[in-house]
Amino acid sequence: MTRHLRVGILGGTFDPIHLGHLEAASAARRALSLDRVLLMPARTPPHRATEPHASVFHRFAMAALAAAEHEMMVSDLELRRDGPSYTALTLEALHREGHRPSELYFITGSDAFAEVGAWYDYPRILTLANFVVVSRPGAPRASDLIPPLAPSSEAPAVVSVEARTPDVSSTEIRRLVRAGESIDALVPVSVAGHIHRHRLYVPAPVAAVL
Numbered sequence: 001m002t003r004h005l006r007v008g009i010l011g012g013t014f015d016p017i018h019l020g021h022l023e024a025a026s027a028a029r030r031a032l033s034l035d036r037v038l039l040m041p042a043r044t045p046p047h048r049a050t051e052p053h054a055s056v057f058h059r060f061a062m063a064a065l066a067a068a069e070h071e072m073m074v075s076d077l078e079l080r081r082d083g084p085s086y087t088a089l090t091l092e093a094l095h096r097e098g099h100r101p102s103e104l105y106f107i108t109g110s111d112a113f114a115e116v117g118a119w120y121d122y123p124r125i126l127t128l129a130n131f132v133v134v135s136r137p138g139a140p141r142a143s144d145l146i147p148p149l150a151p152s153s154e155a156p157a158v159v160s161v162e163a164r165t166p167d168v169s170s171t172e173i174r175r176l177v178r179a180g181e182s183i184d185a186l187v188p189v190s191v192a193g194h195i196h197r198h199r200l201y202v203p204a205p206v207a208a209v210l
Contacts, residue, residue: 007099008037008132010107011078011087013045013170014059015052016195017066018187020168024134025072027163028107032132037072037107039063042085046120053174054200065190088121091128101156104129109136109165130156137167177201 010025017039025037041059045052052059056079067074077093078085087106094104106129113133119125168186176183178201184192195201 004100004103005035006032006103006105007094008032008034008105008107009040009075009090009094009129010037011040011042011085011090013048013052014039014041014063015054015170016059016062016173016187016191016200017041018166018168018170018173018191019185020136020166022066022070022072022188023165024109024136024163025107026070027134027161027165028105028132031161031163032105032159034105038075039067039072040075040078040090043079043081044084046084046086047115047118058194058198058200062191062194065194066188069188069190084120086120088119088125088128091125095128101127101129104156105132105159106130107132107134109134111136111138126158127156131158132161133158134161134163134165136165174201178203 008025008028010021010028012021014021021039025039028034029037041056041063043056054062060074060076060079064074066072078090081089081093091101091104091106095101108131110133113131116122116126166186173183173186176186177195183195187195
């Protein structure tokens with residue numbers, strides 16, 4: 001009998017990707033014995049009023065660097081699709097590639113899942129994959145949002161994972177970069193190097209007036 005892979009998916013703007021993202025994905029992988037985890041940068045985040053600060057190319061590159069450091073994989077599925085990067089459409093695309101809903105584990109923080117009622121195609125979206133809700137600092141406990149259900153081999157479920165993840169945000173990282181302060185403890189080493197090498201999140205110098 002063929003064994004189907006259990007695939008975790010962590011999506012996000014990743015502007016930049018940081019250790020909070022990666023620790024959440026690692027906690028989900030350990031708790032559910034996932035075979036692989038895909039990091040999936042969004043092209044156009046649907047719940048963000050402004051454009052990402054870094055280009056899609058830099059955000060994909062940083063996700064790829066982070067994936068290599070943490071034995072994960074990176075996907076450009078959402079970057080190749082025009083329009084808002086809705087999770088429901090992404091999961092449907094994975095179904096077309098041959099993945100069953102019961103084999104997919106969409107990883108999200110408890111802060112984001114608290115707003116799931118506002119997500120595109122809710123509540124049907126919860127039938128498209130298992131949802132793994134990981135605790136985040138300052139947000140409701142994952143187990144307070146949903147019952148700790150065990151994933152079924154036949155149908156998707158919502159699963160809570162209690163984990164201590166770093167209290168870090170992309171907004172704070174961008175602020176530190178602008179201020180010339182260290183971000184080494186907040187992002188993978190390779191991501192910090194990419195940010196500094198390409199001068200991401202640093203205001204462009206103002207041209208002198210002659």
